[in-house]
Amino acid sequence: METEQDIQNRMLSKIGEEHDKSTGSFIYDATKPAAIEFETKNKEIAAVQDKLDIEKLTDKELERFIYQRTGIERKRATKATEEVIISGSQGSSISKGELVGTDTINFVSLEDKVINESGLMHVLVECEKPGKIGNVPASSITKFPVTLPGLINVYNPRPFTNGYEAESDTDLRQRYYDKLQKPGKAGNKYHYLEWAKEVTGVGDARVVPRFNGPLTMKVVIIDANKQPASKELIQNVREHIENEMPFGVEELRVSTAAAVPINLSVSLTLADGYTEETVKAHIKTNGIEYLQQIAFKTSFVSYAKIGALIIASEGVLDYQNLLVNGGATNIPIGNEEVAIMGGVNE
Numbered sequence: 001m002e003t004e005q006d007i008q009n010r011m012l013s014k015i016g017e018e019h020d021k022s023t024g025s026f027i028y029d030a031t032k033p034a035a036i037e038f039e040t041k042n043k044e045i046a047a048v049q050d051k052l053d054i055e056k057l058t059d060k061e062l063e064r065f066i067y068q069r070t071g072i073e074r075k076r077a078t079k080a081t082e083e084v085i086i087s088g089s090q091g092s093s094i095s096k097g098e099l100v101g102t103d104t105i106n107f108v109s110l111e112d113k114v115i116n117e118s119g120l121m122h123v124l125v126e127c128e129k130p131g132k133i134g135n136v137p138a139s140s141i142t143k144f145p146v147t148l149p150g151l152i153n154v155y156n157p158r159p160f161t162n163g164y165e166a167e168s169d170t171d172l173r174q175r176y177y178d179k180l181q182k183p184g185k186a187g188n189k190y191h192y193l194e195w196a197k198e199v200t201g202v203g204d205a206r207v208v209p210r211f212n213g214p215l216t217m218k219v220v221i222i223d224a225n226k227q228p229a230s231k232e233l234i235q236n237v238r239e240h241i242e243n244e245m246p247f248g249v250e251e252l253r254v255s256t257a258a259a260v261p262i263n264l265s266v267s268l269t270l271a272d273g274y275t276e277e278t279v280k281a282h283i284k285t286n287g288i289e290y291l292q293q294i295a296f297k298t299s300f301v302s303y304a305k306i307g308a309l310i311i312a313s314e315g316v317l318d319y320q321n322l323l324v325n326g327g328a329t330n331i332p333i334g335n336e337e338v339a340i341m342g343g344v345n346e
Helices: 004-013 026-050 059-070 169-181 189-198 231-244 276-294 303-311
Strands: 081-088 099-101 106-109 120-127 151-155 202-209 216-223 251-256 258-270 316-324 337-344
Touching (some): 169 189, 189 202, 189 216, 189 231, 202 231, 216 231, 258 276, 258 303, 303 316
Parallel strands (some): 258 337
Antiparallel strands (some): 081 120, 081 151, 099 106, 202 216
């Protein structure tokens, strides 16, 4: 885009040399305000043009652009929910809205429950905050942020896995492109792909037509955290597709991708001030990010890229003897598999 000075120089170049065009001259000063205004208008025009380019839109503007053209809406963040077990004296209770938690995250009771003669009660709880922050490991909920009379202990027997971040701009934009470039029509495979990816919590999907003969369809999904999908999410996808699909399909199978753990063995040279445990955590974080990027996108985990993410991890000066799942080669990932981060030197 032309700057104010570029515009003024172009204007001055159209004026004959017999006129004084030096800085401070009448002609120079007369063209200066016009150049400033032209630059301002050019910026305004460029801003309008940018709003017609989906690659330059973000947040609410991107949502509005896509919804107006296709009806596609951004999938919202969800709060992680799961059951906890609370022990205490018979007759003690917990009410909706009362809290249990980890050391740092609170979960809200969704039920009114009373402890029976067993001394236990099972209570459905929900994270206070939406997103993956609520995806906590099993046995990590052990606190009562506020003392509740008669209640002694609490724990979650299963991990929480269904807290999802809001759909990213990148993923929303990709669904828009898929709608235009791979249109779902009359129950073709792209229709099943579209239906699966409409469900909140689905990160990606693959469709296998005629997997068990004519008039059969298989949909393989991963969740929004690019992990194997839960039974609840699988059921949600199945119900949504059944409500949308045409008559005549004899068998619809919805399943999750099988997990392929990626385990690393590596000799690390650490920077001063770092412990191996801290650096391993950084490597795992980078590994998770890489595996999320390639989930359902590539057919292998790159040995070279694993090495690159290790050397890029905070606290790593160098590494040697890297093995990925026991070897020094790429790890193949099948069409119905998803790579997940395993251990580092474990």
